Amino acid sequence: xxxxxxxxxxxxxxxxxxxxxxxxxxxxxxxxxxxxxxxxxxxxxxxxxxxxxxxxxxxxxxxxxxxxxxxxxxxxxxxxxxxxxxxxxxxxxxxxxxxxxxxxxxxxxxxxxxxxxxxxxxxxxxxxxxxxxxxxxxxxxxxxxxxxxxxxxxxxxxxxxxxxxxxxx
Amino acid sequence: xxxxxxxxxxxxxxxxxxxxxxxxxxxxxxxxxxxxxxxxxxxxxxxxxxxxxxxxxxxxxxxxxxxxxxxxxxxxxxxxxxxxxxxxxxxxxxxxxxxxxxxxxxxxxxxxxxxxxxxxxxxxxxxxxxxxxxxxxxxxxxxxxxxxxxxxxxxxxxxxxxxxxxxxxxxxxxxxxxxxxxxxxxxxxxxxxxxxxxxxxxxxxxxxxxxxxxxxxxxxxxxxxxxxxxxxxxxxxxxxxxxxxxxxxxxxxxxxxxxxxxxxxxxxxxxxxxxxxxxxxxxxxxxxxxxxxxxxxxxxxxxxxxxxxxxxxxxxxxxxxxxxxxxxxxxxxxxxxxxxxxxxxxxxxxxxxxxxxxxxxxxxxxxxxxxxxxxxxxxxxxxxxxxxxxxxxxxxxxxxxxxxxxxxxxxxxxxxxxxxxxx
Numbered sequence: 001x002x003x004x005x006x007x008x009x010x011x012x013x014x015x016x017x018x019x020x021x022x023x024x025x026x027x028x029x030x031x032x033x034x035x036x037x038x039x040x041x042x043x044x045x046x047x048x049x050x051x052x053x054x055x056x057x058x059x060x061x062x063x064x065x066x067x068x069x070x071x072x073x074x075x076x077x078x079x080x081x082x083x084x085x086x087x088x089x090x091x092x093x094x095x096x097x098x099x100x101x102x103x104x105x106x107x108x109x110x111x112x113x114x115x116x117x118x119x120x121x122x123x124x125x126x127x128x129x130x131x132x133x134x135x136x137x138x139x140x141x142x143x144x145x146x147x148x149x150x151x152x153x154x155x156x157x158x159x160x161x162x163x164x165x166x167x168x169x
Numbered sequence: 170x171x172x173x174x175x176x177x178x179x180x181x182x183x184x185x186x187x188x189x190x191x192x193x194x195x196x197x198x199x200x201x202x203x204x205x206x207x208x209x210x211x212x213x214x215x216x217x218x219x220x221x222x223x224x225x226x227x228x229x230x231x232x233x234x235x236x237x238x239x240x241x242x243x244x245x246x247x248x249x250x251x252x253x254x255x256x257x258x259x260x261x262x263x264x265x266x267x268x269x270x271x272x273x274x275x276x277x278x279x280x281x282x283x284x285x286x287x288x289x290x291x292x293x294x295x296x297x298x299x300x301x302x303x304x305x306x307x308x309x310x311x312x313x314x315x316x317x318x319x320x321x322x323x324x325x326x327x328x329x330x331x332x333x334x335x336x337x338x339x340x341x342x343x344x345x346x347x348x349x350x351x352x353x354x355x356x357x358x359x360x361x362x363x364x365x366x367x368x369x370x371x372x373x374x375x376x377x378x379x380x381x382x383x384x385x386x387x388x389x390x391x392x393x394x395x396x397x398x399x400x401x402x403x404x405x406x407x408x409x410x411x412x413x414x415x416x417x418x419x420x421x422x423x424x425x426x427x428x429x430x431x432x433x434x435x436x437x438x439x440x441x442x443x444x445x446x447x448x449x450x451x452x453x454x455x456x457x458x459x460x461x462x463x464x465x466x467x468x469x470x471x472x473x474x475x476x477x478x479x480x481x482x483x484x485x486x487x488x489x490x491x492x493x494x495x496x497x498x499x500x501x502x503x504x505x506x507x508x509x510x511x512x513x514x515x516x517x518x519x520x521x522x523x524x525x526x527x528x529x530x531x532x533x534x535x536x537x538x539x540x541x542x543x544x545x546x547x548x549x550x551x552x553x554x555x556x557x558x559x560x561x562x563x564x565x566x567x568x569x570x571x572x573x574x575x576x577x578x579x580x581x582x583x584x585x586x587x588x589x590x591x592x
Contacts, residue, residue, distance in 0.1 A: 056404070056445040065399065065406075065443070071343035074312050076270075083201045096448065096482070098523060100561045107278065107562075107591055108370050110307050112362060113337055116315035117276070117307075120268050125212050130265040146212070 039144040039161035040089045040168040043151040045136050048073070052155040055167050059094050061139060063105075064115040069137055077119035078131055078140040086141045089168055141168070273316075275308040279592045280367040284374070288570075288583030299324040300587070303334075303366045313341045321366055333426075334366055334390070345398040352426065355391040356410045356439040357455045358490045359477035365389075368589040372486060372526060372556055374566045375585075377511035378534050378548050379492050385543055386494060386509055386534065387473065388417050388457070390424040391437065406443035412436065416459035417471075421542065431468075435459035441477075449482035461496075461542060468499040469542055486515040486528070496542045507543060509534035515556075526556040549573050563590035 042058060044050065048069055053061070060066040067075050080087040082099060091102055106118040122128045125146050132138045133150050144161035147153060159166040280303040287295030306318040319335040339349035354362045361380045364371040379386045393414020400407035415425035416435025441453030457473040472495040480487040491510040497503070515528030530552040536543050550572035557565045568585040 059445075059448065060406075066344055067341070068343045074341075083205055100523075100558065103561050104370075108363070108367075110276070111278070111280075111305055111365075111367055111370065113307070113315075113317040113335070113339070116309040116317075117274070122268075123264075124208060126215070127264055131268060134265055135269065143209075146209075 037085065037089075037169060039166050040086050041142050041144040041147050041161045042139065042154040042156055042168065043132055043142050043147060044139045044154060045132055046150065046152045047136050048139070048152065050154060051152065052158065055094070055157050058156060062090065062094050062119075064109055067115065073137045076131075076135050076138040078122050078128055078138055079119040080128070080141065081121050081123050086143060090141050093168055270309070270312070273308045273310050275306060278305045278307075279303060280305070280369055280589070281592070282368040282587050282589035285586040286583060287585075288581055290581045290583070300368060300589070301366055305367075310338075315339050315341075319366065343398075345401065346396065347398050348394065348396050350394045351392070352424065353391045353393075353395060353412070353414075355388050355457065356395070356397075356412065356437060357387055357457050357473060358475040358492060359451070359453065359479050359488060360490060361387060361389060363479075367591065368587065369562070369564055369591045372515050372528050372566075373513065373530060373552065373554055374568050374587040374589075377490070377513075377530065377532050378546070378550070379490070379509040379511065379532075383422055384546075385422045386507070386546060387492060388424065388435075388459070389422070391415075391435070392424045392426055393434070400440075402442075404445040406445055408441050408443070410437075410439045412438075417461050419464055421461060431460055431462040433460035449480055451477070451479045451481070453477050467541070470497045470499065471495070471542070484517045484519075484523075486513070486517070486526070488513040494543075496540065498541060503539060503541070505537050505540045505542075507534075507536045507540060507546070509546075524558045526558075528552075528554050528556065530554075545575060547575055562592065563588065 042053070050069060057066070061075055062077065064077075069075060079090060091097055091099065095102055095105070097105060106115075109115045110118060120131070122131060122140070125142060128140045128142060129148055129151070132140050142151075147161075153160060157165070157167055161168075280301070282300030283297065284300050285295075285297050302322040304320045304322075306316070306320075308316045310316060315338075317335060317337045317339070318333075321332045321334050323330045323332065333352065335352055335354065337349050337351035337353060339347055341347045354365050356362050358380065360371075360377060364376070366382070368374070376382060378384065380389065382389060391412060391414045393412055395410055395412035397410035398408065400409055413434050413436045415429040416433070417423070418425040419430050435458065437455065437457045439453060439455040441451055443451050453476070455473070455475040457471070457475075459471045461469040461471055473492060474495075475490065475492040477490040478487070479489075489510070489512045491508070494507040494509075496505050496507070509532075511530055511532040513528060513530040515526050517523045518525045518527070530550075532548060532550040532552070534546050534548040536546045550570060552568055552570050554566060554568035559565060566585075566587045566589065568587075570583045570585060571580060572583075573580040
């Protein structure tokens with residue numbers, strides 16, 4: 001191997017090492033949280049075969065990395081339209097993205113053929129409620145004060161809304 | 170170069186003017202927020218009224234039915250608002266019906282870019298050129314079957330060409346097994362599947378040399394079948410893709426779209442990890458094997474090994490990819506290694522609503538003198554660039570490139586501008 005190539009590989013190794021260090025430091029930053037408010041409940045259609053998800057699992061679902069609850073039941077993602085507090089919490093705590101980054105993420109996801117459809121946008125709690133109850137596999141995010149009968153509320157990291165250490169608020 | 174600088178200044182002025190004309194977003198957001206709060210209050214009121222006659226049972230113990238206060242005023246209000254509430258209910262039901270999945274549900278998205286380049290390379294001219302117009306189609310045919318297509322329109326000196334870049338039908342069994350057939354972006358490394366033809370998606374103006382469209386180093390496309398999915402791995406977030414296809418065609422930059430040119434199938438395997446605790450990080454490795462047959466009868470075995478590391482959160486962004494292409498001629502047994510890599514770093518600045526992202530990319534590519542499949546691809550290049558996201562779906566990019574090809578040849582400096590967008 002020529003000295004120039006050796007030097008080039010050394011430079012590459014140094015850059016990679018610095019990058020790994022940066023990634024680790026960035027990951028240690030506290031996860032984004034919104035200003036303290038009411039808890040945001042994760043609700044699903046009652047027939048969905050889950051009752052407890054870790055925050056990492058919720059993130060996988062929202063990122064479209066987990067697209068099936070089981071082999072017969074696809075996930076149907078519902079997300080509130082911009083400016084709703086539920087959306088703010090989902091973007092900041094789970095996606096850790098800005099509004100633009102979120103839009104760009106889903107354009108890229110579909111472009112890569114990793115998903116056929118983006119999350120469905122809902123404009124009100126009523127609409128969200130109707131959709132979750134009508135569509136098997138649907139998952140949505142609702143202000144815990146507005147959770148209605150007929151929905152299944154999931155535990156996140158073992159906690160229900162209102163409990164200490166509930167992560168979505 | 171001077172002309173290039175003038176164009177940059179004009180673009181900067183145009184961008185500034187456009188910025189100045191945009192309405193105050195914070196005011197609009199406040200108004201929308203206030204309206205949404207009002208809607209929330211009204212919905213809550215309606216929910217209270219709805220719950221009054223009978224509260225149905227709750228599926229989870231933690232969910233409590235809204236309290237129904239026996240208030241005569243509320244009763245009177247309920248009677249008054251009933252017709253409008255019924256109308257809202259009908260509207261919601263109509264919206265729900267509209268949002269329920271219908272098949273097929275074709276969605277079309279386009280990408281396009283317009284470019285300007287000026288370099289000090291002898292024999293080249295500066296000027297504008299129309300980039301690719303890229304149409305992307307996605308359609309769910311049923312809850313578990315989807316189609317993805319992609320076509321590009323490319324400008325050439327005498328005509329336009331239309332190319333089918335991807336055409337894939339995919340059957341999902343579950344998250345762990347999805348099988349598809351068609352023409353793909355070969356899943357080698359990171360960039361080729363992450364960005365490909367959508368210039369707006371990538372931070373920089375152009376792709377790295379090792380995955381250049383029309384280049385020969387990596388087989389960009391692949392015709393065959395692919396199995397992909399997640400690997401149950403807890404926090405490691407492992408995923409895979411494994412495929413078998415035609416491999417390189419007579420022209421090695423192209424796949425065998427109309428049929429293979431030998432009886433040997435190419436195969437590719439790609440494994441990656443997206444660790445749960447390092448959200449935003451992806452590391453992966455790929456291997457690709459093929460037999461290349463030239464029209465003159467020469468045959469080569471090709472092994473491509475690749476590894477990548479990507480941190481894609483934007484603050485910072487870091488992409489690094491290394492590939493080695495090994496060729497061994499069947500008759501002479503002469504083996505050659507062609508290494509290539511790039512490292513790209515970017516950082517979304519915290520000012521101006523995070524619309525500015527300076528970036529730097531270093532690229533290296535080497536082909537030995539006795540390489541018989543590739544012509545010389547030697548390159549050492551540094552790129553300094555700035556991306557400005559003028560809206561959620563459009564960007565301006567400016568780049569300065571400093572590149573050297575063969576030893577002894579002069580270095581090339583260039584200014585490149587691009588506006589890219591999706592629609």
